[in-house]
Amino acid sequence: MNVITRFQESFLQRISEPLLGDREISLWIRREDLIHPEISGNKWWKLSGNLQEILDKSSSPTLLTFGGAYSNHLYATASACAELGIPCIGIVRGEIPEPRNATLTFASDKGMELVSVSRSEYRNNAQISEKYQRIIPNLYVVPEGGTNEAAVLSCTAIVDDRMKEMNYVCVPAGTGGTMAGIIGGMENHGVVLGFSALKGDFLSEEVNGLLKKAFPERDLKHWRMITDYHHGGYARISDELIAFIQSFYGAHGILLDPVYTGKMMFGIYDMIRRDLFPAGSSICAIHTGGLQGWNGIRERYGIDPTSF
Known part of the structure; x- marks a missing residue:
């Protein structure tokens, strides 16, 4: 599992404040954001599973993957491949901005070859993959976001015995891979x-599909998708969300990202205020990292998440 370096073990951090005491709620954050400075959170887990599988198959692989201009996945993949000496190609959705933003500059500096394709071309990832597989030997394709069966199985290891004692485990969802892994790891203990982070109600179907592939013999029922806290859609933000992230950082010294974990924590607090968690409940929230995503928010909106 430790094919890429892990700098720190994950740990549970207790959150204390009057709202939680008033509602008799115990809230913990699992600090997956701290396990690696560049390959943080769920990206470390997803890439560990994929890269182990890739290296088991070939001693000289090349990795091809996909992402947007501010992609956490491209950023983390570039770092992981540089650490392991694996050549990698990043297919970027849309034009690569010039000058390059901080995310793509980092990926390029780490040795990732960046190739821009139009948004219409990008929709046919399979065709792009087939094109490169014809010309590059030992090419391995990792999907956008890193979600596949190898990633799901790797993410089961996020769950430990303390989490299985919690009534609820909360996780942000973009492709559903991390969530599917946690559902598998929880083994119907508590509710996931x-x-x-996306507008619409289609991720449940994605998670169901991933569960059937990764755990075909298991009946994993104790989970559901919350779709009320996307703040306008993927990578969209609101003044209310930013104010919450800044306030949470000021109170607890924990920075949340604006695309995934910030929206999850906003939702958890709103549900607590609305008494949607029974008194006495214990909640574990997974911090999935992704803090480099603030690069895009700073560049586009000039917002400092630690200023409040």
Whole structure:
């Protein structure tokens, strides 16, 4: 599992404040954001599973993957491949901005070859993959976001015995891979709540599909998707969300990202205020990292998440 370096073990951090005491709720954050400075959170887990599988198959692989201009996945993949000496190609959705933003500059500096394709071309990832597989030997394709069966199985290891004692485990959801892994790891202990970062109610179907592939013999029922806290859709933000992230950082010294974990924590607090968690409940929230995503928010909106 430790094919890429892990700098720190994950740990549970207790959150204390009057709202939680008033509602008799115990809230913990699992600090997956701290396990690696560049390959943080769920990206470390997803890439560990994929890269182990790739290296088991070939001693000289090349990795091809996909992402947007501010992609956490491209950023983390570039770092992981540089650490392991694996050549990698990043297919970027849309034009590569010039000058390059901080995310793509980092990926390029780490040795990732960046190739821009139009948004219409990008929709046919299979065709792009087939094109490169014809010309590059030992090419391995990792999907956008890193979600596949190898990633799901790797993410089961996020769950430990303390988490299985919690009434609820909450996780942000973008492709559903991390959530599916946690559902598998929880083994129907407690309820897993996924907080969708995307507008719409289609991720439940994605998670169901991943569960059937990764755990075909298991009946994993104790989960549901929460779709009310996307703040306008993927990578969209609101003044209310930013104010919450800044306030949470000021109170607890924990920085949340604006695309995934910030929206999940906003949703958890709103549900607590609305008494949607029974008194006496214990909740574990997974911090999935992704803090480099603030690069895009700073560049586009000039917002400092630690200023409040």
